Each structure stands twice: as C-alpha cells, then as structure tokens.
Amino acid sequence: MKRLTAFLAYTVAVLTIAVAVVGPLVWFGVFSRAAAKTSLRIDSTYTGGEPARVISRQGYEIVVYKPVRKHTPLATTGSFVQMVWKPASALPPAISEPVDLDGDGQPDCVVSFQAPRDPKAKLRVTVKPLTALVQPMNEVGKESFSSLIARVNDTIVVRVPLR
Amino acid sequence: MPDQARRSVLAPRRGTGRSLLLTVPMAVFTLLLFTPSLRQPGAAAKLAALLAWTFMIALFFLMMRTGQTYRWRRIFFVALGFLFPIGFVWDLIALRSSMSIPMERMISGDTPFCFMVIPMTLIPAALTKTIIFPGSILPTPSNPHSIAMMVALWLLATVILGKAWCSYGCFFGGLDEGFSSIAKKARLPKINPKWRMAPWAILVAIVLLSAATFEPVYCMWLCPFKTVTEFPQVRSFETALQFGIFITLFLGLVVVLPFLTKRRTQCAFFCPFGAFQSIFSRTSIFDVRIDKEKCGAGCLLCRNSCPTLAIDQDAIRAGKPLSTCMRCGACVDVCRKDAAVWHIKGTPVGVKPEQARLLYLYAAWVFATMFGGSIIANSLHKLIGLIV
Numbered sequence: 001m002k003r004l005t006a007f008l009a010y011t012v013a014v015l016t017i018a019v020a021v022v023g024p025l026v027w028f029g030v031f032s033r034a035a036a037k038t039s040l041r042i043d044s045t046y047t048g049g050e051p052a053r054v055i056s057r058q059g060y061e062i063v064v065y066k067p068v069r070k071h072t073p074l075a076t077t078g079s080f081v082q083m084v085w086k087p088a089s090a091l092p093p094a095i096s097e098p099v100d101l102d103g104d105g106q107p108d109c110v111v112s113f114q115a116p117r118d119p120k121a122k123l124r125v126t127v128k129p130l131t132a133l134v135q136p137m138n139e140v141g142k143e144s145f146s147s148l149i150a151r152v153n154d155t156i157v158v159r160v161p162l163r
Numbered sequence: 164m165p166d167q168a169r170r171s172v173l174a175p176r177r178g179t180g181r182s183l184l185l186t187v188p189m190a191v192f193t194l195l196l197f198t199p200s201l202r203q204p205g206a207a208a209k210l211a212a213l214l215a216w217t218f219m220i221a222l223f224f225l226m227m228r229t230g231q232t233y234r235w236r237r238i239f240f241v242a243l244g245f246l247f248p249i250g251f252v253w254d255l256i257a258l259r260s261s262m263s264i265p266m267e268r269m270i271s272g273d274t275p276f277c278f279m280v281i282p283m284t285l286i287p288a289a290l291t292k293t294i295i296f297p298g299s300i301l302p303t304p305s306n307p308h309s310i311a312m313m314v315a316l317w318l319l320a321t322v323i324l325g326k327a328w329c330s331y332g333c334f335f336g337g338l339d340e341g342f343s344s345i346a347k348k349a350r351l352p353k354i355n356p357k358w359r360m361a362p363w364a365i366l367v368a369i370v371l372l373s374a375a376t377f378e379p380v381y382c383m384w385l386c387p388f389k390t391v392t393e394f395p396q397v398r399s400f401e402t403a404l405q406f407g408i409f410i411t412l413f414l415g416l417v418v419v420l421p422f423l424t425k426r427r428t429q430c431a432f433f434c435p436f437g438a439f440q441s442i443f444s445r446t447s448i449f450d451v452r453i454d455k456e457k458c459g460a461g462c463l464l465c466r467n468s469c470p471t472l473a474i475d476q477d478a479i480r481a482g483k484p485l486s487t488c489m490r491c492g493a494c495v496d497v498c499r500k501d502a503a504v505w506h507i508k509g510t511p512v513g514v515k516p517e518q519a520r521l522l523y524l525y526a527a528w529v530f531a532t533m534f535g536g537s538i539i540a541n542s543l544h545k546l547i548g549l550i551v
Binding site: 002005006008009010012013014016017019020021023024025027028031032035036038039040041042043044045046047048071072074075076077141142143145148150151152153157 | 192195196265266267269270271272287288292293294295296297298299300301302309310311312314315316318319322323375376377378396398399447448449507508509510511519522523525526527529530533
C-alpha cells in the first residue's frame with residue numbers, strides 16, 4: 001500500500017511538471033473560451049448597464065441605457081442612468097437637448113455640454129431635471145461613477161444620478 | 164538567512180557535467196514556452212527575451228550545481244519584483260501618459276485585472292454573476308490583461324505551486340523580499356507571532372466589505388502596490404486620501420519594515436491574497452517537511468531563517484511548517500542536519516529529498532520562466548530600447 005501511494009505520488013509529481021510545460025500552451029485558450037460561454041459580465045457600475053433605446057438625431061444618435069440601481073445600502077455609487085452620444089466626431093459644437101430617460105414620451109431632463117473636436121479637451125455637463133426622476137448636475141466633470149461626462153473612443157458618455 | 168548559519172552556497176553539490184545534464188530539460192521546456200517572446204519583431208525584443216531566458220537557465224544551473232534553492236530563487240524573485248513595475252508603468256505611460264487610471268478607461272473596461280482582486284469578486288459573482296472590477300472578461304487590443312487570463316493563470320499556478328505562488332509567481336513579493344535582503348542584521352529581530360493572523364483578518368474583512376458594497380475594497384483603499392503600478396486619478400479629497408494610504412502602506416510594509424526586520428512583512432503580516440492562497444497550500448503535491456528524528460528541535464535555524472514566520476516550535480514538533488509556508492527553500496538550505504527537506508506528499512519524509520526537490524523545481528521553474536521570465540523580458544526590452 002505504501003509503495004502504491006508513493007508510486008501514485010511520484011506520478012502526480014511528474015504530471016505536475018507536464019502541466020507546467022503544456023498548460024500555458026493549451027489552458028489559457030480553453031479557459032477563455034469557457035469564460036466567454038458563461039453568463040458572467042462586468043458589473044453595471046462600470047459598464048453603465050444595458051442599452052434601453054436609441055434616440056435618433058440629425059447625424060448622430062443618443063443611446064439611453066436602463067437605470068443602474070444602487071447595488072446595496074452600503075454601496076458608495078448611487079443609482080444613475082447612462083446616455084451615450086455617438087459618434088462624437090459628428091456632434092455639433094454645443095449640445096443642449098431634452099432627453100426622455102424612461103421611455104414614457106416625456107423628456108425627463110435637459111442635458112447641456114460643449115463637444116469640442118479636441119479629444120483631450122475637458123468636458124463639463126449640466127443637467128436640468130424636468131421630472132422628479134433625476135438629480136441636477138451643474139458643470140460636472142468626472143465626479144463619480146454615477147455622475148460624470150467622459151469621452152470614450154468616439155462617443156461621449158453622460159451619467160446622471162437618479163433620485 | 165542568518166550569516167553565521169548559512170552554509171557555503173557556492174560549495175558544489177554535484178559536478179558541472181551532471182548539473183548541465185539536469186539543466187538541459189529545463190532549457191528545452193522553457194525554450195518552447197519562450198518561443199513567442201523570441202519571435203517578437205525587433206532586435207531589442209529578441210535580445211531582451213534571450214537575456215531573460217539565459218538568466219533563468221543560469222539560475223537553474225546554479226540551483227543544480229550548489230544544491231541550494233533559496234539564494235538563486237531570491238535573485239529571480241527580486242529581479243521580477245523590481246523589473247515588473249518598470250515594464251508595466253512604461254506601457255501605461257506609452258498608452259495614456261500617466262500612471263493614473265482615468266475614469267474613461269474604467270468605464271470602457273480597460274483596467275488590467277490583478278490576481279489580488281480574485282477573493283473579493285467571489286461572493287458578488289456567486290450572487291449576481293457580475294464581476295466587481297472595471298476590466299474586461301476577455302482580452303481586448305487595449306486590455307490584454309483580462310479577467311479570464313489572470314484567473315486562468317492563477318488556477319494553473321495554484322495546481323502547480325499552491326502557496327509557492329508567493330515565491331515564484333507574485334510579481335509584487337519580490338519588492339518585499341528585495342528590501343528584506345539589504346541589511347546584514349535585523350534591527351527589529353523580534354516580531355510577535357500573533358501578527359501572522361493579520362492577513363486572515365484583512366482577507367475576511369475585505370471579502371465581506373466587498374460583498375456589502377459591491378466594490379473591490381482592497382484595491383480602492385489598501386493595496387500598497389498601487390504606488391508602483393496604477394491608481395485612480397486624484398481628482399477629489401477621497402482619491403487623494405486613497406493615494407496617501409497606498410504610499411504609506413508601501414513605504415511602511417514593503418520598504419521600511421522588511422529592511423528593519425529582514426522579513427517579508429507585507430507578505431507575512433498584511434497581504435490578504437497570501438492568506439487566500441494559504442487555503443490552497445494543499446493543492447500542490449510538493450511541500451516542505453521536518454524530519455523530527457534528525458532535527459532534535461535544538462538550533463531553531465529554520466525558524467529564524469523563515470521570511471514569513473511559517474515555522475515555530477509547534478510546527479517543528481508537528482513535522483511541517485504552517486499553511487503559510489511559501490516553499491521558498493530558506494529553511495531547507497539553512498538546516499545543518501538535513502532535517503528540513505523537500506517532500507512529495509504520499510512519500511516517506513526524508514527519503515530521496517533531492518529527488519523531491521528536483522521534481523518540485525522542474526515544475527516551479529518552468530512556471531516561473533513562463534510567467535516571471537516573460538515579464539522580465541518585457542521590462543528588459545524597454546530598458547534596452549533606452550540604450551540602443
């Protein structure tokens with residue numbers, strides 16, 4: 001019995017070496033493919049949630065996302081709604097328009113920001129609530145995950161905190 | 164390792180020919196894994212890959228020739244710890260001219276994933292199938308360090324190394340080990356062993372807090388290595404406070420305390436990932452044992468040499484170090500009675516320990532060369548690019 005145990009132990013030890021050599025050549029691809037098939041996703045605090053509707057404008061569109069609720073009572077990031085203007089390169093120099101966030105046909109807020117061509121230019125957004133759904137924002141930059149304006153590739157992302 | 168207790172590490176254990184013979188398989192295995200690095204375009208990249216591979220093989224040869232492990236492994240590990248930030252920060256500066264992570268990168272999933280986050284993501288992932296980290300599940304052109312890649316790497320390392328990840332894989336531990344190696348004598352030689360429980364307490368706290376807040380609390384508030392990698396853009400009092408905490412922890416736990424104590428204080432008394440990895444210390448077939456018959460428990464050289472206080476008199480009586488043993492080899496190399504030995508679980512203790520050591524090193528060093536060696540090559544590439 002002791003001999004058998006020792007034999008098995010040495011076998012596993014040798015197999016460990018084989019895993020160390022062959023593993024990197026095979027394992028990463030296998031695991032990545034398996035990970036892609038799971039329903040795991042990045043938390044909506046970072047991604048902004050899922051798109052809800054698209055509002056077409058002349059030359060560009062606004063993608064309105066589903067609300068992201070505060071995850072737990074202790075979470076530091078509050079509830080917010082994300083809007084994405086794209087493509088940023090086709091936007092007029094100044095944006096000031098009402099946006100319907102909940103799809104009821106009535107605008108919930110007026111979003112205003114400058115859209116300079118320079119991708120490194122600092123962005124500031126002002127949001128005036130038209131309903132009790134959203135909180136006001138006054139010349140906000142990148143305050144937090146629930147309150148920001150940022151240029152991401154050729155889009156401008158705005159997140160408005162919800163009440 | 165205490166000077167007076169150290170054997171002559173240069174005294175050969177086996178001849179040059181035999182040592183070369185044992186090194187050849189390692190050279191072949193690692194060349195296979197290093198081929199993509201050697202095929203990179205540009206003379207600087209090829210030279211860097213060749214230097215890194217040669218460095219790793221040379222150290223392995225010395226391990227074979229001298230029969231010692233700790234000293235040569237430490238050279239690799241410290242090199243990894245100091246070179247990793249160079250390559251990493253260089254790439255950040257090239258990409259975005261700054262070490263700080265702008266909000267844009269976080270909301271577009273471009274934050275590189277770090278293994279330290281793994282414990283914090285488990286409960287939220289189990290409850291909601293979401294990963295509480297601003298990265299990407301799969302690699303992208305702008306973020307090759309995806310969650311899937313790092314988790315796959317960690318799983319592979321855990322199977323091969325178990326807790327020895329902290330001696331062969333962690334690209335932060337080498338900083339700790341480097342600063343602990345500078346002074347000849349410890350200025351603070353005595354450490355209360357109760358501090359060994361601190362990483363467990365921190366692990367439990369950050370796992371629960373991360374589940375309660377759905378945020379990676381350790382990354383946001385406690386990681387000392389943000390100082391040498393990347394950190395959220397300082398744009399408010401809160402982010403300035405976070406940055407201050409990172410720097411204070413880094414200087415205290417990674418630089419000053421290791422220098423004063425000659426121990427890996429960040430690893431042994433703070434790192435929650437180290438505690439997490441201790442849970443998996445049983446996954447590797449290799450471990451260190453103490454042959455009680457040979458030992459006699461008199462000299463305590465093993466206890467005094469352990470960088471993480473994983474050996475105490477209870478451990479010696481039990482015949483094995485604590486689960487926090489990082490398999491660094493310090494105790495084995497310092498033991499004058501050959502009582503502390505490398506061991507394969509399921510085999511008798513002290514029977515053919517050199518065989519156990521060889522099999523362990525083949526597995527550990529292949530992994531170290533594949534992972535750490537490629538990181539060293541990347542950083543050397545940047546440095547060579549400065550000169551050439």
